[in-house]
Amino acid sequence: MKSYRDLEKILFSMDGKSYSAYKSLKGEYRFEKYVLAIDHVQSDPYAPPSKMRVIMDRKICGIPYELTDTKDKNIAVSDFLTRNFYREIQKSGNDSTGTGGSGRIFIDRCRQEILERTSVLIKGDKVEVRFEMGMPARGRRIMGKAAQKIIFEQLPEIVEKSIIYDNLNKKALNEQVILVLDQEYARKMLKEKGLVAFVANGSVLPRESGVSDKPMKNAVKFKSPEKFEVTLKLPSGKKVSGMGIPKGITLIVGGGYHGKSTLLAALERGVYNHIAQDGRELIISESDAVKIRAEDGRNVEKVNISGFINNLPQNKDTKAFSTENASGSTSQAANVAEALEYGTSLLLIDEDTSATNFMIRDGRMQKLVAKEKEPITPFIDRVKELYDNFGVSTILIVGGSGDYFDVANHVIMMDEYVPKDATEKAKEIAKSDENKREFSSNDKFKGVTQRIPLKKSFLQSGKLDKTKAKGKYSILYGKELIDISGLEQLVDDSQTNCIAVMIDYFKNKVLDEKLTLSQAADRIYERIEKEGLDSISSYTGHPGNLALPRKQEFCGAVNRYRKLKIK
Numbered sequence: 358m359k360s361y362r363d364l365e366k367i368l369f370s371m372d373g374k375s376y377s378a379y380k381s382l383k384g385e386y387r388f389e390k391y392v393l394a395i396d397h398v399q400s401d402p403y404a405p406p407s408k409m410r411v412i413m414d415r416k417i418c419g420i421p422y423e424l425t426d427t428k429d430k431n432i433a434v435s436d437f438l439t440r441n442f443y444r445e446i447q448k449s450g451n452d453s454t455g456t457g458g459s460g461r462i463f464i465d466r467c468r469q470e471i472l473e474r475t476s477v478l479i480k481g482d483k484v485e486v487r488f489e490m491g492m493p494a495r496g497r498r499i500m501g502k503a504a505q506k507i508i509f510e511q512l513p514e515i516v517e518k519s520i521i522y523d524n525l526n527k528k529a530l531n532e533q534v535i536l537v538l539d540q541e542y543a544r545k546m547l548k549e550k551g552l553v554a555f556v557a558n559g560s561v562l563p564r565e566s567g568v569s570d571k572p573m574k575n576a577v578k579f580k581s582p583e584k585f586e587v588t589l590k591l592p593s594g595k596k597v598s599g600m601g602i603p604k605g606i607t608l609i610v611g612g613g614y615h616g617k618s619t620l621l622a623a624l625e626r627g628v629y630n631h632i633a634q635d636g637r638e639l640i641i642s643e644s645d646a647v648k649i650r651a652e653d654g655r656n657v658e659k660v661n662i663s664g665f666i667n668n669l670p671q672n673k674d675t676k677a678f679s680t681e682n683a684s685g686s687t688s689q690a691a692n693v694a695e696a697l698e699y700g701t702s703l704l705l706i707d708e709d710t711s712a713t714n715f716m717i718r719d720g721r722m723q724k725l726v727a728k729e730k731e732p733i734t735p736f737i738d739r740v741k742e743l744y745d746n747f748g749v750s751t752i753l754i755v756g757g758s759g760d761y762f763d764v765a766n767h768v769i770m771m772d773e774y775v776p777k778d779a780t781e782k783a784k785e786i787a788k789s790d791e792n793k794r795e796f797s798s799n800d801k802f803k804g805v806t807q808r809i810p811l812k813k814s815f816l817q818s819g820k821l822d823k824t825k826a827k828g829k830y831s832i833l834y835g836k837e838l839i840d841i842s843g844l845e846q847l848v849d850d851s852q853t854n855c856i857a858v859m860i861d862y863f864k865n866k867v868l869d870e871k872l873t874l875s876q877a878a879d880r881i882y883e884r885i886e887k888e889g890l891d892s893i894s895s896y897t898g899h900p901g902n903l904a905l906p907r908k909q910e911f912c913g914a915v916n917r918y919r920k921l922k923i924k
């Protein structure tokens with residue numbers, strides 16, 4: 358292995374040479390406290406930045422083993438170090454030096470959620486930081502002295518302040534580990550207490566703005582209605598009280614702008630752990646909760662939506678329903694069916710983003726349109742069956758249809774961001790109403806059909822078969838753009854990067870025309886659990902910008918691929 362002095366000499370000799378000479382830097386160099394691995398060097402100043410790693414012995418880093426001896430702790434510490442590294446980059450005056458994005462250091466940017474990432478790897482007796490650097494240039498000529506300054510002055514200072522345990526905010530690090538353990542424990546406690554979600558008293562639900570996920574200042578803090586209040590004793594010793602939402606069918610009602618959607622949005626994100634001071638640290642939902650919405654125009658491939666839609670004109674088969682341009686109702690039916698197919702115990706639905714004819718068919722419309730002429734069995738006629746027979750609960754925002762009072766187990770009314778128990782009042786109204794709609798289900802809901810993807814779905818040739826994320830809500834496979842904007846629980850661009858990598862791994866290593874999509878996804882997650890998240894990447898050494906998505910979002914992305922073919 359070469360030493361840092363060798364690298365220093367090489368960079369000095371490169372000054373003013375053609376940019377392509379940087380390619381010779383690839384390799385590993387021993388510094389005083391770490392090894393610098395240069396895994397990939399960009400081809401020009403405008404190309405994606407070069408990929409590098411800092412590899413440090415655990416004894417030099419100094420992070421105690423007891424802080425990382427479980428997976429949850431390891432994720433918490435890795436997240437903390439990633440945030441530290443990012444913060445120190447910003448403090449170091451990380452300005453562009455030269456052409457394009459050259460002269461800057463980058464690392465995966467963490468947001469409000471604490472996710473399993475590949476940016477920092479803590480394994481055995483090593484700590485590894487994966488980052489990127491734009492190699493400095495003027496035009497297409499190497500700025501060797503500028504590169505020296507970044508690698509030998511700026512980078513060591515960033516590493517020293519962000520990774521060495523003695524220089525860390527130990528109190529904040531310990532608190533993050535404790536917080537993650539408390540959050541994971543609270544999520545496991547939901548089932549034991551017969552709950553699907555929990556919102557701690559004092560939580561801050563509203564966000565700063567439509568483009569900021571930080572907590573709103575001076576927002577009304579959450580306070581549970583007395584009837585729904587439960588107390589959790591956490592591993593940290595804290596006792597936390599808040600609103601426990603029981604299993605079953607729960608309605609969120611109230612006037613416009615009183616906080617209904619804000620509560621549901623917090624529950625959507627409750628599948629993830631959050632950093633301290635976020636306001637949602639102890640808003641906890643079942644880990645497999647799925648937000649359901651209408652998604653006009655999406656692709657649907659052989660999905661069994663017959664539980665909701667049947668007897669279509671021209672005898673179109675709804676037990677294996679396909680379309681390249683789903684309507685609001687068929688897309689929402691497919692979204693529910695797919696969620697059940699790959700596994701969920703909780704559906705989250707907002708009336709505002711739902712197809713009206715999928716959600717409800719009132720008494721007057723039932724009288725006007727004969728039952729045999731209406732192919733849609735609305736969700737209101739299936740929601741109770743989903744819970745009673747399949748154990749799938751629903752939390753639903755209702756602002757315009759009181760018919761749901763007939764099937765609800767619990768009703769929460771939001772009044773100026775304050776939740777109140779309205780269950781008894783809603784049941785009284787339902788009981789006294791003489792103009793009730795008829796239950797319109799013709800037969801029992803038979804569950805879902807597991808589907809097996811075919812290899813021909815992914816037939817491409819040459820370089821076009823690469824899968825690449827294009828922002829948070831788009832993935833490019835070959836020339837086919839996969840629109841995943843309907844997957845509202847995606848929270849990070851790096852999750853989308855990971856889904857793209859997972860699709861490649863699925864195509865190359867798992868797809869065998871025997872496994873169902875759900876089983877294939879399980880195989881991938883088993884591999885990740887056993888070998889680590891970076892084990893599915895084709896890039897050895899530096900897959901530094903991946904964050905683990907849930908199975909629900911991975912399967913959701915595959916289902917939205919327009920060339921998907923099912924056996």
